[in-house]
Amino acid sequence: MKRRKRSFLRDEKGAALVGVLMVLLVLTLWVGSAFLSSLTEISIASNHEAGLEAAYAAEAGLQDLLSLYRSRPEWFLEGKPQADLGFPLFDPATATCRGASYCLEHLSYEPASPPAFALAVMVGEGKGGKGLSRIKGMIQGQALGGPFPVPEIFRMGLVTAGRLEICDPLSVQGDLHGGRGVSITPFSVGQQLLQNRFSVTQGMESLRPDFQRMPDIPRITESRFQDYLAAAASPHQRFSGSQSLTLKGDQEGKIFYIDGDLLLKAEDLSRVVIVVKGNLTVAGNTLFDSEKTLDTAFISGGGVVVHPQGELNGVFWTNGSFLAAGPGKIRGAVVAQGDLRLGTGIGFERETRIAQAFLSPLAPAVTFHLAGWSQQ
Incomplete structure (x- = not known):
């Protein structure tokens, strides 16, 4: 009687284990992909939120500058430089506001004397230093009376x-x-x-x-x-x-x-x-x-x-x-x-560059408004 050879190709022992492993692999890849996708969406949402916070902060800084000129109009009329306004200043070395929610990056007056409007670039920063947003705004001053300009x-x-x-x-x-x-x-x-x-x-x-x-x-x-x-x-x-x-x-x-x-x-x-x-x-x-x-x-x-x-x-x-x-x-x-x-x-x-405050010690009658702004 001949002994019959066993075929390994027809041996189905362990096939279920292989199937289970393949299913687990597919599930692992799917779960990993979903997890990475979730992390990406969370990161995108976080960056978007930080960007919005930075934009709102920059806009708030521009409004605060407008309020400052309304309370101290002589600073506008004198063309007071940004370093003397008491505003947080942008640090170009670290490209941050150094912990402040907004900071002033640039300020110029046009014309220089007497100014008709101020051009400001305000930088907003999101929480934790995430996200930066720049807003360029023009604050216009209009004299309603008083010494504007200096005689x-x-x-x-x-x-x-x-x-x-x-x-x-x-x-x-x-x-x-x-x-x-x-x-x-x-x-x-x-x-x-x-x-x-x-x-x-x-x-x-x-x-x-x-x-x-x-x-x-x-x-x-x-x-x-x-x-x-x-x-x-x-x-x-x-x-x-x-x-x-x-x-x-x-x-x-x-x-x-x-x-x-x-x-x-x-x-x-x-x-x-x-x-x-x-x-x-x-x-x-x-x-x-x-x-x-x-x-x-x-x-x-x-x-x-x-x-x-x-x-x-x-x-x-x-x-x-x-x-x-x-x-x-x-x-x-x-x-x-x-x-x-x-x-x-x-x-x-x-000297022709003369501050006007001494000519009218009380606040000059000047009105200010935000003539326009754009996100940089």
């Missing part, structure tokens, strides 16, 4: 309704306006000043024939003094009677009101308005950032005498006379009702 007379240089005398100056750069004549000594200095504009009513005909029309010299009225008094927010900024004060450093836009005479010692003084009902004497120096606007002013109902120690930067506006005794330099503008005299060794340089 041209405060950009001219040396302006007086009285007689203008310049005695052996260090240098003079700016326009000269004398209501009752101009006297310049020595004659060689007068020849050097021919490059400047003159406007006089008498006394300079032989030196300069093409005079400009004499501008109207504004007076500081009692109502304006009352405005300054109201704007001096703190009792420590209001003084009765004659005073002797020393002020140092950045005064952050404060207004000091003195109802009398003032003897002022200035030490690296900046961002301040000094209002004096009587006579004002200033000795010392003030600072000026050449990339910003001139934001220091001295306003007097009487006469003004200055003794620069180095450089005295500011706008001087007086109902009386103005005398500068050297040596030293004045940078800014002088507008006087009485005689104006620069003594020996005094230099003068006109």
